[in-house]
Amino acid sequence: MATIVLRNPRREVSVDGPKRVKVVLRDLDIDADTVLVIRGDELLTREDVIEDGDHIEIRPVISGGAATTTKCRRCKAKAVVELRRHNTAFCKECFLHFFRNQVSRAIESDRMLREGDRVLVAVSGGKDSLALWDVLIDLGYDTTGFHIVLGTGDEYAAESLRICRSFAGSRGVELVVSDLAAEFGFTIPDLPHDTGRPTCSACGLTKRHLISKAARDGGFDVIAIGHNLDDEAAVLLGNTLRWDAEYLARQGPVLGDDTGFVRKVKPLHRLSEKETATYAFLRRIDYLVEECPLVAGNTQLRYKQALDLLEQAAPGTKASFYGGFIDRAKERFTAEGPPALHACSSCGMPTPGDVCAFCRMVEMKRRKASRESA
Numbered sequence: 001m002a003t004i005v006l007r008n009p010r011r012e013v014s015v016d017g018p019k020r021v022k023v024v025l026r027d028l029d030i031d032a033d034t035v036l037v038i039r040g041d042e043l044l045t046r047e048d049v050i051e052d053g054d055h056i057e058i059r060p061v062i063s064g065g066a067a068t069t070t071k072c073r074r075c076k077a078k079a080v081v082e083l084r085r086h087n088t089a090f091c092k093e094c095f096l097h098f099f100r101n102q103v104s105r106a107i108e109s110d111r112m113l114r115e116g117d118r119v120l121v122a123v124s125g126g127k128d129s130l131a132l133w134d135v136l137i138d139l140g141y142d143t144t145g146f147h148i149v150l151g152t153g154d155e156y157a158a159e160s161l162r163i164c165r166s167f168a169g170s171r172g173v174e175l176v177v178s179d180l181a182a183e184f185g186f187t188i189p190d191l192p193h194d195t196g197r198p199t200c201s202a203c204g205l206t207k208r209h210l211i212s213k214a215a216r217d218g219g220f221d222v223i224a225i226g227h228n229l230d231d232e233a234a235v236l237l238g239n240t241l242r243w244d245a246e247y248l249a250r251q252g253p254v255l256g257d258d259t260g261f262v263r264k265v266k267p268l269h270r271l272s273e274k275e276t277a278t279y280a281f282l283r284r285i286d287y288l289v290e291e292c293p294l295v296a297g298n299t300q301l302r303y304k305q306a307l308d309l310l311e312q313a314a315p316g317t318k319a320s321f322y323g324g325f326i327d328r329a330k331e332r333f334t335a336e337g338p339p340a341l342h343a344c345s346s347c348g349m350p351t352p353g354d355v356c357a358f359c360r361m362v363e364m365k366r367r368k369a370s371r372e373s374a
Contacts, residue, residue, distance in 0.1 A: 039057075040055075070082060072090050074097070085311070085316040095279070099278075100138065102271050103136075103268065104139060107267055110254050112267060114221075116142075117142065120145075120223050121143050123147050125159070128226035131280045133167070134171070135267075145175040145176065146176045146215075147161060148211075150203060150206070151180055163287060186365055188294065191203075193368075194365045197361065200298050209349065211223055222265055228268045229269060229271055229273070230273040233321055237303045245333050253266045253269045
């Protein structure tokens with residue numbers, strides 16, 4: 001077990017890392033310009049590796065007295081979270097105020113929700129969707145949760161459902177559950193082999209369809225989804241690298257007003273993934289920490305990692321990239337007018353053809369299963 005000792009003239013705190021730890025020093029986000037990092041009688045650089053049994057001393061080098069506690073910008077109490085992109089810090093209560101205020105500003109500036117709207121909140125059991133549901137409840141909106149059991153691993157799917165039900169019960173709100181296997185006879189892991197669609201593509205199509213259908217069938221006015229700033233910036237990066245003008249024209253915090261579908265809104269688009277995780281932790285929201293077991297190789301994760309490197313070097317990069325696009329560049333990309341939509345002959349949802357993409361995928365899956373069983 002490695003021990004990291006943080007030193008200044010007044011205190012010494014030991015932080016024990018996990019067993020079998022082997023960490024490159026730069027991953028600990030230590031500013032080598034303001035401290036000496038010492039192991040025995042040697043100095044370490046950002047590229048050195050900390051291993052089991054190491055005893056690391058981090059010694060401040062800036063003179064002028066002992067380090068002071070970081071203060072909350074709003075109330076001057078001890079801060080519990082630092083937001084580098086805002087060059088600020090907050091205590092618990094002031095951070096929660098900041099978070100709710102960012103959601104309120106997003107809703108108001110983009111006219112996402114209107115008084116009396118019935119809001120269907122898509123919830124997966126992760127931090128973002130549950131944080132969104134929590135803050136919308138506190139802001140007084142009429143919300144219902146919607147969770148899809150996708151079959152993405154028995155334990156993962158069961159835990160996701162348990163967490164969503166537990167949250168709904170704790171807040172006294174309704175949760176509607178759709179079970180893909182029970183309703184359609186298959187799960188997400190079945191689709192790539194039978195339809196040729198990549199896993200994440202098939203999953204995304206399935207979720208969009210079932211959420212939109214549940215909103216329409218349930219008479220909801222709007223769908224709220226928990227996409228945060230990191231999600232939106234990663235999607236934007238991918239669309240920009242491909243110069244996909246059609247997707248660039250459609251990307252934004254409000255979707256669907258002119259498509260025949262129930263409007264979708266993204267109230268968390270001003271907030272980073274770290275900020276939503278911090279909110280969920282401070283609110284003591286039980287959420288699923290593990291990633292979906294089928295997500296390995298997802299291209300969007302690579303875009304997120306690339307943006308993380310840029311954000312670390314220049315805090316605020318993600319917000320500048322995405323916000324700048326929405327404010328100054330989106331209008332330069334114009335999509336063709338929405339195609340004429342008809343009711344899908346199978347499910348009744350709007351589609352430009354006779355059968356919607358989801359129902360075509362379901363039919364492909366059924367034909368494949370039928371041939372294999374013959």
